[in-house]
Amino acid sequence: MNTAAAKKAVVKDDAMNLQKEMIAENYHQLARAHQEGKKISATFVPGNLNELLMCFDFVRRLPETDALQNGMRKKSGKMIMDAERDGHSEDVCTYVKSDLGMMLQGEVGPTGEAMPHPDVLLLSYTGCFTFMKWFELVRQKYGCETLMLHVPYQGDGRINPAMRDYVVNQLKDKIIPALERISGVKFDIDRLRSYMRESQKAEEDLVRVLQSAKQRPSPIDGYFGGVYYIGPIFTAFRGTPEATRFYATLRAEIEERVRQGKGPVTPEGEMAEEKYRLVVEGPPNWTSFRDFWKMFYDEGAVVVASTYAKVGGVYDFGFRHDAERPLESLAEYCLGCYTNLNFPQRIDMICKYIDEYQADGLLINSIKSCNSFSAGQLLILREVEKRTGKPAAFIESDLVDPRYFSAANIKNRLESYFQMIKQKRAAAVH
Amino acid sequence: MSTKEIVARCEQLFEDLDFSAVKQWKAAAPGRKAIGYMPIYVPREIVHAAGMLPVGVFGxxxxxxxxxxxxxxxxxxxRIPRSTLELGLTGRLDCLDGMLFPSICDVIRNxxxxxxxxxxxxxxxxxDLPQTYDDATxxxxxxxxxxxxxADLARLAGREITDDQLRASIAVYNDNRRAVRELYAYRAKKPWQAPTSEVYLLLRAGCVLPVEEHTRLVRQYLAQADLEKRAQRDNARVVLTGAFCEQPPLGLIKSIEMAGCYVVDDDFQLVQSYLLEDVSAAGDPLEALSRAFLHHSAQTSSKYDEKxxxxxxxxxxxxxxxxxxxVVFAAPSFCDPALLERPMLQEVxxxxxxxxTAFKYAENTGQMAPIREQAGTFADSIKLWSAA
Incomplete structure (x- = not known):
C-alpha cells in the first residue's frame, strides 16, 4: 500500500478542517488553563456531560480523545509499552495504558503542548466497566478528586423511571455541589438550559448529516468520515456556539453534495464509484486509520452507518437534549449511549440500519481493548445475518496498540468479503 | 460424616457439570424452581424467599x-463466558428456570x-448494583x-414474596455467613487442619446445595476437621486475591499449597462472604439488604472506591x-476488573x-509447574528473607 502517497496529499472537506482546528484549539486551552487560573475537568465520551461542565467554566479534557489522537500520530505504541513496563497488564484496555503512558512520558499532549493534571475527574460510568478503573488509576497516581456518576445499564432494553431518578439524584445531590466546590462557580440552571438549546441545534444537524447516507450514492462515509463529524459533539464542544456553527456548515456542505450527486470525500479525494454499502459495528483502529480507510475506498466501499458514531450519544432515533427538563434530559442522554444498550437493542439498531440505509451487509471490527463493544459480537454477527439475510464479516484490530493491526490479514478478509457481497448480488439477480 | 467423606461429597458436587443436585432438589417437590447466578454477588435471600434454589454458576x-x-x-x-455458554447450549443448565447476571464487568454484562x-x-x-453508597441515592x-x-420471581413462583418470608431468608443466610466466617477464621488459625483445597470445595458445594444444608455441612466439617490432627508445616501464610469470578482449577489451588503456601484468606466465593456483618432481620428486609451492601460489604475490584x-x-x-x-495475585487472563485493579493494590x-507475587490463569489451565515454581519461590523468599 502506498501510504506515503496517501499522506502526501490528504484531502479534507471544509468541515473536516474546521473540526481539526477546534480540537487543536481545545488542546491550546488545556495547555494554558492553569496559567490562566482555569480549572480542568476530565470525563469520558459516552455520558459526556459537556453542558454541565461548561456551567462551571472547566476547560474540558477527554482522555479517550487524547489516546486516539496519540494513536493517529503514531505515539501510542511507546506509551502503551511504558505503561506495561510500569506494571499494567498486556490484557487490558490500551486507551488506559496510552493515557497512563502519556503521563509517564512527562505529560505532554498529542499536539506537543503541556497536558496538565485535571482538577476533577468526572467518572461518568456509562457503558464501560474500564472507565471506573481508569479514573481510579489516574487518581491513585495523581490524587485528582474523582466524582462517580453511576449510570445504570439498560439490561432490560429500556430506561425505567428509577434509573433516570437515580442519575438525576446523583447529579443534584452529589455531582453539582462537588463541581461548585471545586470550581468555585455557582450552578446556574438557566446557563445549563442555554447550552442545551445549542446542543439541540447541533444534534439536529448531525442527524441530518448522518442520515444523508441513505442517499445513493452516499455523500458521506459514516464511519471513517463519521469520526470527523462526531468529533466536536462527542467532545468538548457540544452546547457551544462553535459546535452549532460547525454542524450548520457541515450540513450545508453535505446537502450540497447530495444535490450534486457526489460521493464521500476520502483522504485521496472524492470517491468515484460507490460499489458496496456497509454498516460497521465497533470502533476504528486509530494507529493505521488512514491505511484502514484506504482498504475501503480503494474497493469502492462506503460505510453508510456505524454504531461507533453513536458511542457518545444516540440521536438518530429521536433523542435531543431538552432544555425544559435539563437534569432528566442529561440522565436520559447518558442512559441512551450506544454501549449502554443491551444486546437485543444493539442488534435491532444494526438491522434497522441495514434496512434503512440499503446496506449490502455488516462488518464488525472487533477491538481487543474494548470488551464493552466486543464481548459477544460473534452473536451479533449471526443474529444480523439471520434476520437480514445479508452477509456479515468479522475482522480484529485494536484501538491504539499498533501491535494489533495486521494490515495484510485485514485486507485479505475485506477483499473476500467484498467478493462475497458481489456473489450474493449475482445470485440474487439469477 | 468424616472430613474425608464431607470433602468427597463436595468434590462430587463440584465435578458434576450436570447439576444433578439441583435436579434432585427440584424433583423432590412439584413446582420447584431454581435460579442461576453468576459472580460476584446477588442477594440470594430474595430467591430463597421465593421458595426457589439459588444456584451459583461459576463456569x-x-x-x-x-x-x-x-x-x-x-x-x-x-474463559468463563464461553464455558458458561457451553453449559447452557449443551442443556446442562436446563434445570435452571432463570439466570441472574450481576454487574461485575462488561463481559458478564453482555x-x-x-x-x-x-x-x-x-x-x-x-x-445492577449501585456504585454510589449513600442510602438516599x-x-x-x-x-x-x-x-x-x-416481583419477577413472585410472578415466576406464582405467589407473593412477603416481607416475613424475606426476613426469614435473611436469618437463614445470616447463619450461613456466620458458618462461612467461622470456617475462614478456623482456616486462618490452623491452615494445616483445613487446607484451602478442602475449604474451597466446601464453599463450592454452597453453589448447588440448599443454604440450610450447606450451613450444616460447613459446621460438620469444622467439627470433624478439628478432630483429625494433621501435620503442621513451615509454610508461608498468604492471602490469595483476584480469583473472584472465573475460578482457578482445583489443581492450581493444590499446587499453591504444595509449593509451601498456606492460603489464609481468598476471594474465590465472595457471594458467601460479601456481606461482612449480619443483615438485620427486623424492619424492611430490602432496606436491610441494601444497608448491608452499601455499608458493610467487602471491597472488590468491580466496586468503586470512593476515596x-x-x-x-x-x-x-x-x-x-x-x-x-x-499476597498472591491470581487473576484470570483477560479479566478487566482483576487486572486493572492489580497495580493499585500492589502499590498499596x-x-x-x-x-x-502475581500470575494469571484460566479455569482450564493445565500446566501447574510454572505456578508451583512461582508460588514456591515466593514462599521461600518470605521464609528466608522476610524481616521476621
Whole structure:
C-alpha cells in the first residue's frame, strides 16, 4: 500500500478542517488553563456531560480523545509499552495504558503542548466497566478528586423511571455541589438550559448529516468520515456556539453534495464509484486509520452507518437534549449511549440500519481493548445475518496498540468479503 | 460424616457439570424452581424467599470441553463466558428456570443480553448494583432493583414474596455467613487442619446445595476437621486475591499449597462472604439488604472506591487479621476488573512492605509447574528473607 502517497496529499472537506482546528484549539486551552487560573475537568465520551461542565467554566479534557489522537500520530505504541513496563497488564484496555503512558512520558499532549493534571475527574460510568478503573488509576497516581456518576445499564432494553431518578439524584445531590466546590462557580440552571438549546441545534444537524447516507450514492462515509463529524459533539464542544456553527456548515456542505450527486470525500479525494454499502459495528483502529480507510475506498466501499458514531450519544432515533427538563434530559442522554444498550437493542439498531440505509451487509471490527463493544459480537454477527439475510464479516484490530493491526490479514478478509457481497448480488439477480 | 467423606461429597458436587443436585432438589417437590447466578454477588435471600434454589454458576472448570461456547468469543475474552455458554447450549443448565447476571464487568454484562437471545424461554435479569453508597441515592436505586427481582420471581413462583418470608431468608443466610466466617477464621488459625483445597470445595458445594444444608455441612466439617490432627508445616501464610469470578482449577489451588503456601484468606466465593456483618432481620428486609451492601460489604475490584485512601484497605485488613505474610495475585487472563485493579493494590502493598507475587490463569489451565515454581519461590523468599 502506498501510504506515503496517501499522506502526501490528504484531502479534507471544509468541515473536516474546521473540526481539526477546534480540537487543536481545545488542546491550546488545556495547555494554558492553569496559567490562566482555569480549572480542568476530565470525563469520558459516552455520558459526556459537556453542558454541565461548561456551567462551571472547566476547560474540558477527554482522555479517550487524547489516546486516539496519540494513536493517529503514531505515539501510542511507546506509551502503551511504558505503561506495561510500569506494571499494567498486556490484557487490558490500551486507551488506559496510552493515557497512563502519556503521563509517564512527562505529560505532554498529542499536539506537543503541556497536558496538565485535571482538577476533577468526572467518572461518568456509562457503558464501560474500564472507565471506573481508569479514573481510579489516574487518581491513585495523581490524587485528582474523582466524582462517580453511576449510570445504570439498560439490561432490560429500556430506561425505567428509577434509573433516570437515580442519575438525576446523583447529579443534584452529589455531582453539582462537588463541581461548585471545586470550581468555585455557582450552578446556574438557566446557563445549563442555554447550552442545551445549542446542543439541540447541533444534534439536529448531525442527524441530518448522518442520515444523508441513505442517499445513493452516499455523500458521506459514516464511519471513517463519521469520526470527523462526531468529533466536536462527542467532545468538548457540544452546547457551544462553535459546535452549532460547525454542524450548520457541515450540513450545508453535505446537502450540497447530495444535490450534486457526489460521493464521500476520502483522504485521496472524492470517491468515484460507490460499489458496496456497509454498516460497521465497533470502533476504528486509530494507529493505521488512514491505511484502514484506504482498504475501503480503494474497493469502492462506503460505510453508510456505524454504531461507533453513536458511542457518545444516540440521536438518530429521536433523542435531543431538552432544555425544559435539563437534569432528566442529561440522565436520559447518558442512559441512551450506544454501549449502554443491551444486546437485543444493539442488534435491532444494526438491522434497522441495514434496512434503512440499503446496506449490502455488516462488518464488525472487533477491538481487543474494548470488551464493552466486543464481548459477544460473534452473536451479533449471526443474529444480523439471520434476520437480514445479508452477509456479515468479522475482522480484529485494536484501538491504539499498533501491535494489533495486521494490515495484510485485514485486507485479505475485506477483499473476500467484498467478493462475497458481489456473489450474493449475482445470485440474487439469477 | 468424616472430613474425608464431607470433602468427597463436595468434590462430587463440584465435578458434576450436570447439576444433578439441583435436579434432585427440584424433583423432590412439584413446582420447584431454581435460579442461576453468576459472580460476584446477588442477594440470594430474595430467591430463597421465593421458595426457589439459588444456584451459583461459576463456569465449566477444567473438565468441560468447550466447543460451542468458543464460537461466540474472540481469543482475547476470558474463559468463563464461553464455558458458561457451553453449559447452557449443551442443556446442562436446563434445570435452571432463570439466570441472574450481576454487574461485575462488561463481559458478564453482555452475556446477559446473549442469554436473552439464546435462551428465550428462560427468565434473565441483569442485576445492577449501585456504585454510589449513600442510602438516599444508591440505596433507593438498589432497593428498586431488588424490588423488581422480587416481583419477577413472585410472578415466576406464582405467589407473593412477603416481607416475613424475606426476613426469614435473611436469618437463614445470616447463619450461613456466620458458618462461612467461622470456617475462614478456623482456616486462618490452623491452615494445616483445613487446607484451602478442602475449604474451597466446601464453599463450592454452597453453589448447588440448599443454604440450610450447606450451613450444616460447613459446621460438620469444622467439627470433624478439628478432630483429625494433621501435620503442621513451615509454610508461608498468604492471602490469595483476584480469583473472584472465573475460578482457578482445583489443581492450581493444590499446587499453591504444595509449593509451601498456606492460603489464609481468598476471594474465590465472595457471594458467601460479601456481606461482612449480619443483615438485620427486623424492619424492611430490602432496606436491610441494601444497608448491608452499601455499608458493610467487602471491597472488590468491580466496586468503586470512593476515596483514594480506601484503595486496598480490605486487602490490608485481610493480611493483618489473618496474619498473612504475603499476597498472591491470581487473576484470570483477560479479566478487566482483576487486572486493572492489580497495580493499585500492589502499590498499596509495596507502601506497607508486604511482599506479593502475581500470575494469571484460566479455569482450564493445565500446566501447574510454572505456578508451583512461582508460588514456591515466593514462599521461600518470605521464609528466608522476610524481616521476621
Amino acid at each position: 465449566g472448570g477444567d473438565q468441560l470441553e468447550v466447543i460451542q461456547g468458543d464460537a461466540y468469543y474472540q481469543s482475547y475474552i476470558c 452475556l446477559s443480553g446473549m442469554w436473552q437471545i439464546l435462551f428465550k424461554d428462560k427468565y434473565v435479569k441483569y442485576f 444508591g440505596g433507593s436505586f438498589y432497593v428498586h432493583e431488588m424490588q423488581t427481582l422480587r 483514594k485512601e480506601d484503595k486496598g484497605k480490605f486487602l490490608l485488613h485481610q493480611v493483618k487479621t489473618r496474619g498473612a505474610e504475603g 502493598l509495596a507502601k506497607h512492605k508486604i511482599p506479593y
